[in-house]
Amino acid sequence: FDNIEGNCAGIATWETPAVQDCSESTLTSNYSSGTVFALGTHLVTYTATDAAGNSAESSFEVTIVDAEAPFFLNVQAELSFFTTPGQCDGVATWDLPQAADLCGGATATSSHGSGSVFPIGVSEVIHTAIDDAGNEGNFTTLITIIDGEAPTISNMPLDVTLDAPLGSCSVPVTWDTPTVDDCTEVTLTSNIAPGSEISIGIHVVVYTAIDLQGNIAESFFTVTVLDVEQPQISGMPADIVVTNEFGLCGAVVSWDEPSVTDCSDLASVTASLANGSFFEVGDSLVTYTAIDTYGNETSASFNVNVVDKDGPVISGLPTQIEIPNYPGQCGSSAFWSDPVITDNCGIDTIQSNTPPGSFFPIGESTVTYIAVDVNANASTHNLLVIVTDTENPQIVNLPAPISLIPDSVTCTAVANWLEPGFIDNCPGGSITTSLPSGSTFSVGSTDVMVTATDEAGNTTTESFTVTVESCETSFMRGDTNDDGSFDISDAIYILGYVFSGAAEPPCLDSLDENDDGFVQIADAIYHFNALFLGGPLPEAPWGSCGVDPTPDSLDCESYQSCP
Structure with a gap:
C-alpha cells in the first residue's frame, strides 16, 4: 500500500480469512483491517482456536511504500543577474539546493552548478531530488542574464569652432560619425546630422546609443559658429502660468530658449532666472x-506666474470611529488625537465642528475638520462617529408561575396576568408575549415567552410558566363495584372479573387494591385481609375520591360515585 499523503504511514485493508473446523472456533489477529502501519514490512498473523483447544496460525506481510516525491527547501523559481563588466555573459550564483523528504533522506543534483556562466537572456537550471525510496522530484529555476552595461561610443569628433561668412548667420558643418560597441544590436542617433547648416552660436551635438536591453549611452561635442553682426533676441516665451508641484510651494518651470542671432560675436547671453529653475508661488519676471x-545690448522679458493649487493635508485622523454606549446612557463620548495638518506654503486657519471627548448620541454623527492655507485653498476631513447601543432592555414585573385547576368538562383553564414592562437606556422599543393574558391553556405546563426589543434591535427574552393540573377521572380504590361502600361484594366483583370472564369494569384502577398495576386474585385477597383480618387498607385514593398517583397501564374511564 502507498503511504497516506503527507504522512510516513499508510492504511492497509483486507478481507478477514475464513475458518473451517468440526467444532466452533475463534479467530484472532495481531492487526485488524484498516490499521495504520508505518513505512516498511509488517507481519499480520491470524490464529484460529477450536472448542477442543486446537489452534492454527496463518500469516501474510503488509508493506507500506513511500510513494511521495521529495521536495526542495530553498530553490527559487527565478533569478536575475547582470552581465560581467566588459563581457557578453554573466555568472549566476545560488545557495546549494537542499532536498528534503517527509519519510527519510533525499539527495539533490542540478543541471548547472552555482557560479556557472550563462549568455544574455533566459536559461533553465533543472534541480533533481531523489529520496531513499527512489521517488524523484524536479524543480526548474529560470536564470535571466541582463545586459547591464551601456553601449560604448568611440571616435567622437572634437569640438569645432567656425566663423560665419559675412552676411550669413550659418555655415554647413560636417564630421565623421562615431562608432559604437555593445553585446547586442545598437541604435545610434544624433540631434544634429553631419553636413547640417548650423547657425551662429554654440551647439551641442549629442549622440545617443540604445541597445536591445534599453541601456543608454550619450556622448557629445560642440560646434561653435561665431557671429559678427548685431545680436537679436527672438522666440521669447509668452507669459507662463503653471501650478505648483505637489507638496512644494512653487514649481520648476522650463521653456523653449529664445534665439539670439548677430553678425558679430556675442559677449554674453544671460537670463535673470535660469530655464528649469524653481519658482516660488506668485509672479516672477524673467529677463x-x-x-x-x-x-550693443538687447533685453526681452516674460512673466512666470506659479499658482498654488494644493490645499492643506489633514492626516492622523481616522475616517470612522465605532464605540459602544456608556452603560445606562443613550450615547457615549468619543476621543481621538488632534490631526496633523501640513501645507506646502503654510496654514492660515483650522476649524472643527466638534472637539474630541464630546458626547455623541446613539447613531451616526459627522465631525468635520476644515483647514485653509495662506493662498485660500481649503481642505476638509470628515470623521464618522458611530455609537452603537449594545445594552439589552430589562424586563420588569414578570408574572410569577401560575398554577390552575382545569374545567372538569373541557380540561382547560383560562390564565390572566398583569402585563410585564421593560426599561432601557434609550427611549422607544416594544414588548411582546407569546400568548396574551386571558388565553386558554390545556392540561400540562406551558412556557409564556416575554420578549423586550429596544429601538436598536437589542432583545431580552424571559418566560413564566402556566401549569394546568391533571384532568383524570376520580375514583375510590376498593369500591370496585362503584356502589359507594367497601364490603365483601367488592372482593366478589374482583373474583368475577378475574375468573368468570365478566365484562371489563369501566374503572380498572378501582380493582387494583395493592396498586401494583395489575388486576388479579392478589387484589381480592388484599380486600379480604383488610375487611376481615385487620390487614392494610387499599392504596390511595382510599376513603375519598382521587386520581391514581402511580403511573400504570390501567385506566378509569368512568366512576359514578365520584364527581
Whole structure:
C-alpha cells in the first residue's frame, strides 16, 4: 500500500480469512483491517482456536511504500543577474539546493552548478531530488542574464569652432560619425546630422546609443559658429502660468530658449532666472540680455506666474470611529488625537465642528475638520462617529408561575396576568408575549415567552410558566363495584372479573387494591385481609375520591360515585 499523503504511514485493508473446523472456533489477529502501519514490512498473523483447544496460525506481510516525491527547501523559481563588466555573459550564483523528504533522506543534483556562466537572456537550471525510496522530484529555476552595461561610443569628433561668412548667420558643418560597441544590436542617433547648416552660436551635438536591453549611452561635442553682426533676441516665451508641484510651494518651470542671432560675436547671453529653475508661488519676471562684442545690448522679458493649487493635508485622523454606549446612557463620548495638518506654503486657519471627548448620541454623527492655507485653498476631513447601543432592555414585573385547576368538562383553564414592562437606556422599543393574558391553556405546563426589543434591535427574552393540573377521572380504590361502600361484594366483583370472564369494569384502577398495576386474585385477597383480618387498607385514593398517583397501564374511564 502507498503511504497516506503527507504522512510516513499508510492504511492497509483486507478481507478477514475464513475458518473451517468440526467444532466452533475463534479467530484472532495481531492487526485488524484498516490499521495504520508505518513505512516498511509488517507481519499480520491470524490464529484460529477450536472448542477442543486446537489452534492454527496463518500469516501474510503488509508493506507500506513511500510513494511521495521529495521536495526542495530553498530553490527559487527565478533569478536575475547582470552581465560581467566588459563581457557578453554573466555568472549566476545560488545557495546549494537542499532536498528534503517527509519519510527519510533525499539527495539533490542540478543541471548547472552555482557560479556557472550563462549568455544574455533566459536559461533553465533543472534541480533533481531523489529520496531513499527512489521517488524523484524536479524543480526548474529560470536564470535571466541582463545586459547591464551601456553601449560604448568611440571616435567622437572634437569640438569645432567656425566663423560665419559675412552676411550669413550659418555655415554647413560636417564630421565623421562615431562608432559604437555593445553585446547586442545598437541604435545610434544624433540631434544634429553631419553636413547640417548650423547657425551662429554654440551647439551641442549629442549622440545617443540604445541597445536591445534599453541601456543608454550619450556622448557629445560642440560646434561653435561665431557671429559678427548685431545680436537679436527672438522666440521669447509668452507669459507662463503653471501650478505648483505637489507638496512644494512653487514649481520648476522650463521653456523653449529664445534665439539670439548677430553678425558679430556675442559677449554674453544671460537670463535673470535660469530655464528649469524653481519658482516660488506668485509672479516672477524673467529677463534675457544679449551683448555683442561692440557693447550693443538687447533685453526681452516674460512673466512666470506659479499658482498654488494644493490645499492643506489633514492626516492622523481616522475616517470612522465605532464605540459602544456608556452603560445606562443613550450615547457615549468619543476621543481621538488632534490631526496633523501640513501645507506646502503654510496654514492660515483650522476649524472643527466638534472637539474630541464630546458626547455623541446613539447613531451616526459627522465631525468635520476644515483647514485653509495662506493662498485660500481649503481642505476638509470628515470623521464618522458611530455609537452603537449594545445594552439589552430589562424586563420588569414578570408574572410569577401560575398554577390552575382545569374545567372538569373541557380540561382547560383560562390564565390572566398583569402585563410585564421593560426599561432601557434609550427611549422607544416594544414588548411582546407569546400568548396574551386571558388565553386558554390545556392540561400540562406551558412556557409564556416575554420578549423586550429596544429601538436598536437589542432583545431580552424571559418566560413564566402556566401549569394546568391533571384532568383524570376520580375514583375510590376498593369500591370496585362503584356502589359507594367497601364490603365483601367488592372482593366478589374482583373474583368475577378475574375468573368468570365478566365484562371489563369501566374503572380498572378501582380493582387494583395493592396498586401494583395489575388486576388479579392478589387484589381480592388484599380486600379480604383488610375487611376481615385487620390487614392494610387499599392504596390511595382510599376513603375519598382521587386520581391514581402511580403511573400504570390501567385506566378509569368512568366512576359514578365520584364527581
